[in-house]
Amino acid sequence: MLSKAELERARERAAVALAEAGIVLTPEERNAIEVTDFGLSDLERIGLGVIVYVNTERVCAKELVLFPGQTCPEHRHPPFGGTPGKEETFRVRAGLVYLYVEGPPAAEPAVQPPRPEHYTVWHEVELRPGAQYTVPPDTRHWFQAGPEGAVVSEFSTQSRDDLDVFTDPEIQRATVVA
């Protein structure tokens, strides 16, 4: 759960990070930045800011904004409506992101998530500005920003956040603002 004040502060921080990365938003977009705490009420450590540019039946594009050290928790995008599920490419625009996906686990992961008992994939991909990685449909992944936060472009097939399957059973994707 987020308070209205917390939501507005997070939007302002995300807007500043986007502007510093050279990304121009309309005033309407600025005021509609989605902020999610994944229902865990620990936004500073677990959460995400999101601007959805387009999300049709075929194509989706977003910008993601992470606070310093903030984690987007482990999840997968399952098949739906006769499709294999969402395929997504993350391209880092600013900052540093540690992305974890299915595959041989890192011997010494660069970062640890909060609530680590709910994380199962540890193949590490370090992404700096200009670097990108494509996550196949229905495969588990999570990511955490480095010490200066991050701005990440996401290019994907249709986004259906309501269908995302999180490993942590406490997570609720829809944000509740008190």
Add this chain to the structure above:
Amino acid sequence: MLSKAELERARERAAVALAEAGIVLTPEERNAIEVTDFGLSDLERIGLGVIVYVNTERVCAKELVLFPGQTCPEHRHPPFGGTPGKEETFRVRAGLVYLYVEGPPAAEPAVQPPRPEHYTVWHEVELRPGAQYTVPPDTRHWFQAGPEGAVVSEFSTQSRDDLDVFTDPEIQRATVVA
């Protein structure tokens, strides 16, 4: 047809425009910027710089770079492989773009293309940074940058440039470098 020197100069100009828009490329991407003159050998007025970030069977994302006043000529993306054809969203990151699509024609279009006899759609959409427009599959469109050039993000379904249908019969999409 482009000379190698012309290609390299165009890549350098595109790289500068992208950097000024805050867009970070890897050195490999910088050296692989696609420059097309659409076979008309008039690059300063008719052409495009392109960086393809990702192009899978399902999703494509690119940056487009236009010189001041440069035109991407009228074309459409026809159905193929059981799909309705490429659906694409243009989002302007820097500069100004006049996009023309099917619909009620502008009484006084803001710009004119070279070889105007090969242009048939005149519904005008003015796009400044933060503005975007989604072009449906198989519909004609063209665009021209304003006096300072433009950087445009393109989010789409799979891109198959080889299938593009241009109105101007002289156009060849594949670039020939002499």
